[in-house]
Amino acid sequence: MTIKPPVDFADFHRLVASLPAGDEAAAAAATARDAVLTKPPGALGRLESLAVWLARWQGRARPRAESVKVAVFAGNHGIAAAGVSPFPATVTAQMVANFAAGGAAINALARGIGAELTVVPLELDRPTADFRDRPALDEGEFIAAVAAGFAVVTEGIDLLCIGEMGIGNTTAAAALCAGLFGGDAAGWVGPGTGATGPVLAAKIAAVETAAAFHRAATRDPLDLARRLGGRELAAMLGACLAARLARIPVVLDGYVTTAAVAPLALVTPGGLDHVVAGHCSAEPAHRRLLERLSLAPLLDLGMRLGEASGAALAAAVVKAAARTHDEMASFAEAGVDGKE
Helix, strand or coil: CCCCCCHHHHHHHHHCCCCCCCCHHHHHHHHHHHHCCCCCCCCCCCCHHHHHHHHHHHCCCCCCCCCEEEEEEEECCHHHHHHHCCCCHHHHHHEEEEHHHHHCHHHHHHHHCCCEEECCCCCCCCCCCCCCCCCCCCHHHHHHHHHHHHHCCCCCCCCEEEEEECHHHHHHHHHHHHHHHHHCCCCCCCCCEEEEHHHHHHHHHHHHHHHHHHHCCCCHHHHHHHHHHHHHHHHHHHHHHHHHCCCCCEECCCCCHHHHHHHHHCCCCCCCCCCECCCCCHHHHHHHHHHCCCCCCEEEECCCCCCHHHHHHHHHHHHHHHHHHHHHEEHHHCCCCCCC
């Protein structure tokens, strides 16, 4: 399987405008099988709809979620120099080293679900531009980051989990949401890694300035992703797009991840039909964003770590949905009387 990344911005627009639909025949077959399994209709709740969702995007009546890949993208942001985070930008590279050493939460969570963990650092020595008065990335930089996201979508994946690491990236996520959806900047800003007082005020001011500047230049959601995002956000957008083109279902992590892929929903109706929200994080605007995108989270555990931690936990639920659908006996097979 080779999913070619876009070669330029026009090609990127073309790919986003021509997303494939799911396999409705496979979804119908999965629905029919669910109806004869040894349980009352609807007794497994959302596990049942998850199995059908998997079937639709994998194109098979008995879906699988055994081969799970967790992709974590890391980037640095020029806006971090404006005092929007209590942590220095050096933490991004240090956490990438921690991932490589196996010492982060996502390492433990990925091992726990038997997932492959891929960490992609994106030019950490070259932060994006300060997006208050210029685009975070030029078109070439943006397309290169999108291509890095495409590269993680490889053959044999049943389920892709997407997450991130990057000091300053909740500021980028808030700015992107304000650019995409409008509204008061403060409503899109949260504490991130623990911003309070003057740091939180600087964060709100940066988001307000950036969103106003770039909304005056364009209302194209994909161009706003370039202007107000960052390399790891662009890579997550690329991975989500590539997964759709390959018909691989996706589990999203928290606020930054959801903001990164939101342009797909705004450019193309149903652009996020192949994703589920893994969880609702403690970042206040995440719930607001999920509601805007009509995404119901699988988990709500008060998490705010990032690094695909919530997505990996939710993948365990998706695996359970696939296994119950595939391994349960039908009423006929079990010799159990069905509903009269």
